[in-house]
Amino acid sequence: MTITDLPGPGSLCSPDERRSGPREPHRLVHPDHDVELQLVGEWLRRSDVVDGLRTAVDDAIRYVLDGARTWRFDLSSDDVDSDERSSVGTKLQYHVIEQLGLSKEPPLDTTIVGLPVEIKGTVRDNWMIPREGQCEITLMIQINAHELRFRAFLMRTHRAWLTGGKGNRDLKRSPRRAALALYALEVAPWTNLPNEPLRLLNREQLSVVFGRQGQVKRLTALFGYLPGVIIPRSSIETVCATNQDPMRRARQAKPEVLAQHDLVVLVGTWTSERNLAAELGFDLGDSGWVAVPRILVESTQAGV
Structure with a gap:
């Protein structure tokens, strides 16, 4: 889907049904006019977010590598299998919550200024957004294991801006590249991780x-x-x-x-x-x- 084909502000968004129940169709809102998204973004800008995320990503990588028991120190090494590499994203949410002084709170991963926020990490080129995260505020962190760096975005992951089809077996979908370019707020540019x-x-x-x-x-x-x-x-x-x-x-x-x-x-x-x-x-x-x-x-x- 190209930028011209992507549903824009004012278009109708119909989320997939969630385990917690259906969510009503709603109109897309541009990030500049999404008050809740802006409030979370402002809180992140006020905090020392880049340094906090840098430490969180580094801690998550070291946790998975478990060097003190495995002699491993490079996430991109052939000694690390794909499942382990993917698990960095799962561990990352807990380290982000700790480093930013947040708490693990339902209905998503945490709350910022009283608003639910999903935290998703990836070592690939995209993020997998669960049904519960559709149309919610999502902090998305991408790790480049080869170049030892990361970046982060804040986005309202509307269903209309996610991939179509049936999704994966858990009905997780990825943000479309065009939507990421147009509707995601940059939280951290590509930033080098601590040297190994x-x-x-x-x-x-x-x-x-x-x-x-x-x-x-x-x-x-x-x-x-x-x-x-x-x-x-x-x-x-x-x-x-x-x-x-x-x-x-x-x-x-x-x-x-x-x-x-x-x-x-x-x-x-x-x-x-x-x-x-x-x-x-x-x-x-x-x-x-x-x-x-x-x-x-x-x-x-x-x-x-």
Whole structure:
């Protein structure tokens, strides 16, 4: 269906019957005149929505990958099957609710300014809108696993703007591209997700970091391969998957990294090291790690 064929404002919209009962046919309203949609959009704009969604998407991906038990760190990898990849969208709604300070509330996924809102995530090119979500306000998040980025839209997912036919077996339908272009409000443009340092390693380096040597030797190699790159706790847990106390092994690797690579490992857990890292331009938060050249650390400490 092209833009010219798409039903516009003023046209009649007849939703599919829902489990909760039929919804009456109604006239389409342009988003600019949809008061409820605008209220939800205004609330999202006032909140720190892009950063919140960024964290929610990253958390959902890491939850599904479960690196601390599976050694996996790349959602686009062949090690992740399609069902697992799709489950990111299912998990995402809970992380979005948490990050935006919302609550899980019927009749949809949550409420914003007292209005029901559906939350749909996808790792594909479209979203699957259930019958209960037809003609409702929907926050739609799209994840590009290959390029490690996401974007989000807010849309009143009218039945008239969804795909036709019988839908899938659950009668879920997707927003038409023309409708998305015309009637969706951008909540977040394409935004990069937090970096996964393990994706920066080449095949040879990965074979060492995930090799058969002990954890300390493998972590020493990891820091040596990635000087100046902030490494989150989750990446260390992935490298040391199924082993106990990986943070202790990472601390034990610090003198080895200095001896072998002339790099000082700074840890966000310790206030003095976190502050020193900040002086060097690294934001470790309370759990990040970074290996920096010894000469830089010494000159900074000396006030040079």
